[in-house]
Amino acid sequence: MKILHLIDRMSMGGAQSLVVEIATVQKKNGHSVDVLQLFDSPDRTFPDRLINLGIPVSALSKGSMYNPMHIFKIKPILKNYDIVHVHLFPALYWAGFANMLTGCKTPMVYTEHSTYNKRREKYFLRLIDKFVYSKCYKCVIACADKALETFRNYFPKVNSISIPNGVDTARYKNAIPYTKKELIGTDEDVFTITMVARYTYPKRQDTIVEAISKLPEKYHAILVGSKKDDIEAIQLRKMCDELGVSHRVHSLYIRKDVPRILKSSDVICMSSIYEGLSLSSIEGMASGHPFIATNVNGLREIVKGAGELFELGDSQGLANLIIKLSEDNDFYNMVSKHCEERAQQFDIHNVVSKYMDVYKKYLNL
DSSP: OEEEEEESOOSSSHHHHHHHHHHHHHHHTTOEEEEEEEEOOSOOHHHHHHHHTTOOEEEEESSOTTOTTHHHHHHHHHTTOSEEEEESTTHHHHHHHHHHHHTOOOOEEEEEOOSOOGGGGSHHHHHHHHHHHHHHOSEEEESSHHHHHHHHHHOTTSOEEEOOOOBOHHHHHTOOOOOHHHHHSOOTTOEEEEEESOSSGGGOHHHHHHHHHTSOTTEEEEEESSOTTSHHHHHHHHHHHHHTOGGGEEEEESOSOHHHHHHTOSEEEEOOSOOSSOHHHHHHHHTTSOEEEESSTTTHHHHTTTSEEEOTTOHHHHHHHHHHHHHOHHHHHHHHHHHHHHHHTTBHHHHHHHHHHHHHHHHTO
C-alpha cells in the first residue's frame, strides 16, 4: 500500500510524534510511506529520524503554511497514493479542498489530535469545518475517546471513530539511562521531575517551576521541548530567576534522546490545560517511572487508575505528590508498576493495526 501522511510541519509535538511512530511501523510492515509537510520545519529531529529509516520527508514551501496556494501544490500529489492520512490544521483544509477540486478517487482520512480547538468557537469556521470533514474525508479518527466525544458534540453527523494514540513502548522501557551527573551535572541523590512538551501556555510548565520553588533543595526539574531562544523559554527562565530556582530547573530544550532522559528521571509529569491523548504521557509511563498529571481532558482518561492526578495549576498539590513519591518506596513502586502496565495498552503496533483496518475499509469502497 502507498501511504501519504500530510501534516502542517514536522516540528516537536504530539501529532508529529504520532506520525513518526505510525510511519515507522507501516514502513517495517512493508508499506511504501511518504511524509509531506506544508512548511519545511527548521527542527530536523523528526524528519531526520524518518529519513534515516528510509521514509522520505518533503515540504511544499519554506513560507507560511497558511497560504491557500498549497491547495494547488497538493492537487497533483494525491493521485500518487492509495490512501492519504492528514493531520492538523491547516493541512485539514488545504488537502480537503485539493481533493474536491481534483475529483481524486484517493480516499483521505483525518486524525483529530485534540479535545479542543479555537475554530469551534467561531460559527463561520465551525461551518467550514463541518463541510470539510463531511465532504472531503472518508473518516475522522479521534486520538482518544474524550476527543471523539467532544468532536461529536459539534459534528454528530460526521463519520468518526476513536483510535487511541500509541508509542513504541519497548523503546522507552529498554532505554539506557544517563547518570544524573551526565544529564544535568548533579549528584545522584537529587530527585528529578521531568516534563517533555513544547514550552507553550497550554502545557503550563510554570506549575512545575512553582512546585520546585516549594520543595527542598534536593528536588530538581528537567524540561524538554523548545528552542533556547523561543519567547516561552525566555519567559520561563525569567520566572526561574524570580523564584530563585534557576539552579534546580534544567531546560534541555529540544533533544533527540528523550527515551534515555525519561529513563534517567525519577518522576515524569504533564501539567497541561488539556490534551488529545498525550503521547508524552504514554512515553513517560512506558519508561517504568511514576507518571503524574493534571486532572483534565486527555490526561485524566489515560492516567487515572495508573498514575496520579493533581488539579490544574495546583503547584502545592503537585509538590505534595512529589514528596510522597520520593519518601514512600512502596507507593513509588506501586505507581511505577501500574503506569508501565497501562502504557502497554497503547503500544504503537496495536494502534497501527487499527489504522490499517480503517485504510482497508475505505480502499474497498
